[in-house]
Amino acid sequence: MRAPLLRVAALHMRFGARVLFDGAGFDLQAGHGYVLSGANGSGKTTLLRIIAGLESAQQGTLHFRHQVAPASRIPEPWRREIVYVHQQPYLFHTTIEKNLEYGLLQRGIAAAERRARVSEALRWAGLADKRDVPPHKLSGGEAQRAALARARLLGPALLLLDEPTANLDGQSRKQVLELVTALCIDDHTVVIASHDPEILRLAILERLVVADRQIKLDEG
């Protein structure tokens, strides 16, 4: 069996007296898509934020690409490989093009390649006509698609999506669902925290269940 892309081991996390994880652990295989399900407040978002380095767990280790780090602080280089998208993504107060360019600039990508990758990402997200538009002029669905495109164009080894279809309805939700499905089909390693029945039903996704302070791969 291949070594996992990410292994979470012996994870302990609590907020005050409330224990979210007590010795939890699981593996993620490269190129697989996972949906993270569980009751409200079970710790789905917190788990994604720990992996992304936005929260510090009290105990536990993360193994990523043959490197080990405490779950309290991920190494800086991992941040270039693991990208987390908030439930309500934040788009910087500039144009959509500059938003998409931001991560590429941090990686020192040359201007010509940046332009090409941003153009491709805008087309992928169906936002080619929104290149010069500021974020406050986008709908909720368009903002979510822009955030997905901004994350995808960085080519992360692991993409963490927090409730990408929450607060969306109708056509907006359908369009975001299509992009999420496309991400999973395209061999990205994706973990999606979601309550959305349509995402939960996607056959391409394996199901991780957060319950009883543990995280289990649902073999059924």
Added chain:
Amino acid sequence: MDLFEPTRQAFALLFSGDATLWGIIWISMWVALAAIAVTAPFAIAAGFLLAKLKFAGRRVIIVFIQALLSFPTVVIALVIYLLLSRRGPLGAFELLFTPWAIMIGYIVIALPILIVFTVSAVQGGDPRIYETARCLGAKPARAALTTLWEVRFAVMAGIVNAFGRVVSEVGCALLVGGNIAGLTRNIPTAIALETAKGEFAQGIALGMVLVTLAIGVNVALAWLQGRGGLE
């Protein structure tokens, strides 16, 4: 008292390019702007760190800095005077009664204003700004700059406030500057002096410059805020 004649004389002084008057304005401007330029980078960085880092005593430090906002500037000036006076610990530098002494006073006055406004701007800003920058691969310093850029209008309001406070400050400039004509006489100290002498025209002219400055800086801020929204 007749206000018309002194006001007419004030306009005449301003538009005749009176060297003494414009010299006073120049001293006021460069000392205040230099003090803000020197203070802002450190104060904004300190404000960001105070807003973002969690450490024991952080709250106490913020409360202490907030308390400094209401500290009488004349007391600040007195302390600086004692430090810079010939027998003081910094007397060897011979800074007392020079524009540098006024600038030191201005820095001490502007520092807490800039820190408090930055803390408030960052804490009041969206926490997802810094997180998003980090998630997209920005290093901490770059993510901090991105956060400050996103909340720049609140930070700029602090800069405007600090500038307004120091450029109109009289106690400190008088005490540690000495109100020396052509060297440390600035707008507020000149207004105080000219008014005491009954020379209202120059006082009114300088007062108009101060008011114009205040309005101009605020109009510029409002214009920038409009541009920032890309409306």
